[in-house]
Amino acid sequence: MVSGISLDDHYTVPGRHWHSLGDGRVQCDVCPRACRLHEGQRGLCFVRGRVADQVVLTSYGRSSGFCVDPIEKKPLNHFLPGSAVLSFGTAGCNLACRFCQNWDISKSREIDRLSDAANPDDIAQAAVRLGCRSVAMTYNDPVIFLEYAIDVADACRARGIKAVAVTAGYLTDAPRRELFNHLDAANVDLKAFTDDFYRRTCAARLQPVLDTLVYLRRETDVWFEITTLLIPGHNDSDAEIDAECGWIADNLGADVPLHFTAFHPDFKMRDVPPTPPATLLRARQIALGHGLRFVYAGNVHDAEGGRTTCPGCGAAVVERDWYRIDHYRLTDDGRCARCGMELPGRYDGPVERWGPRRVPVSITSGIRS
Numbered sequence: 001m002v003s004g005i006s007l008d009d010h011y012t013v014p015g016r017h018w019h020s021l022g023d024g025r026v027q028c029d030v031c032p033r034a035c036r037l038h039e040g041q042r043g044l045c046f047v048r049g050r051v052a053d054q055v056v057l058t059s060y061g062r063s064s065g066f067c068v069d070p071i072e073k074k075p076l077n078h079f080l081p082g083s084a085v086l087s088f089g090t091a092g093c094n095l096a097c098r099f100c101q102n103w104d105i106s107k108s109r110e111i112d113r114l115s116d117a118a119n120p121d122d123i124a125q126a127a128v129r130l131g132c133r134s135v136a137m138t139y140n141d142p143v144i145f146l147e148y149a150i151d152v153a154d155a156c157r158a159r160g161i162k163a164v165a166v167t168a169g170y171l172t173d174a175p176r177r178e179l180f181n182h183l184d185a186a187n188v189d190l191k192a193f194t195d196d197f198y199r200r201t202c203a204a205r206l207q208p209v210l211d212t213l214v215y216l217r218r219e220t221d222v223w224f225e226i227t228t229l230l231i232p233g234h235n236d237s238d239a240e241i242d243a244e245c246g247w248i249a250d251n252l253g254a255d256v257p258l259h260f261t262a263f264h265p266d267f268k269m270r271d272v273p274p275t276p277p278a279t280l281l282r283a284r285q286i287a288l289g290h291g292l293r294f295v296y297a298g299n300v301h302d303a304e305g306g307r308t309t310c311p312g313c314g315a316a317v318v319e320r321d322w323y324r325i326d327h328y329r330l331t332d333d334g335r336c337a338r339c340g341m342e343l344p345g346r347y348d349g350p351v352e353r354w355g356p357r358r359v360p361v362s363i364t365s366g367i368r369s
């Protein structure tokens with residue numbers, strides 16, 4: 001694919017993690033796709049490409065828009081509960097999921113429709129001004145805009161704002177280490193638990209995602225939670241859910257929160273029905289059977305699937321309805337108010353009350369009307 005990449009473009013910056021192949025091509029090493037590029041070509045993610053014999057990022061400082069969301073929407077249930085997060089994304093994606101729920105952004109090749117020019121410190125300042133505790137790089141995967149994502153994260157941290165990524169975790173070792181070194185929290189999509197699903201449905205592979213999860217657990221302090229979108233007939237069999245939950249228990253431990261979320265027909269999977277509530281219930285029971293302690297049902301009204309239970313005394317310490325917190329019985333440092341047991345997560349002060357609102361904002365002029 002040849003398209004107008006230019007180093008003169010204000011939004012194009014030199015990329016990191018690539019090398020020359022010796023056959024006239026250069027290889028991007030950010031993700032396992034290893035796109036091999038001739039001059040003027042873009043990679044599958046579309047926002048990285050080759051110009052002047054180097055790999056560049058063409059979306060630095062360009063955003064597809066900003067919203068203030070509840071942190072529970074990312075979803076993160078154990079990270080600054082109830083707080084507002086400033087969310088944004090750019091364009092493009094390094095996976096090709098047929099069920100993509102953000103395809104208008106992730107599959108966008110019309111970079112010019114990206115609406116908000118946003119340098120990293122503008123974003124951090126906006127988060128402070130809007131009362132957000134964190135900034136989330138979401139809507140599309142920050143892996144593909146790694147250089148921008150890292151600068152945004154650093155700008156946020158310099159102003160006391162946490163940096164969050166919502167990611168498929170599909171990247172190679174060196175970029176993985178670089179990116180997560182700058183982040184405070186992540187939600188990682190574990191899209192299924194078979195390599196066949198990843199190959200057929202996402203044009204990707206399972207193992208690099210598992211490598212990311214193990215890396216996060218064993219080598220970082222990044223708080224992370226996992227989401228699996230259950231798609232009827234594709235990744236929701238008892239055997240597959242059982243294998244996933246067993247792997248999580250064995251490799252990540254029982255305290256990593258797991259969110260099962262409901263699919264709605266979208267993009268290239270409009271012929272698949274929505275996930276029935278019974279599937280979410282079944283998945284939760286399998287996960288709990290493996291000893292996982294914090295298993296949630298998302299994208300549905302489900303009192304049980306929205307509840308956090310204290311592993312120490314069995315008290316319902318947080319009760320949620322979708323993204324809204326209805327009851328909260330944790331101390332400011334995240335201990336059960338009844339038995340004092342410390343819950344895993346990141347807690348810093350009283351619960352906040354942003355609620356379920358999703359408010360589009362312009363980071364230069366405030367809340368959009």
Ligand code: SF4
Pocket residue numbers: 028029030031032033034035042043044045046048049093094143144
């Ligand atoms: S980040 Fe983009 S250009 Fe680089 S290997 Fe992945 S899909 Fe290809």
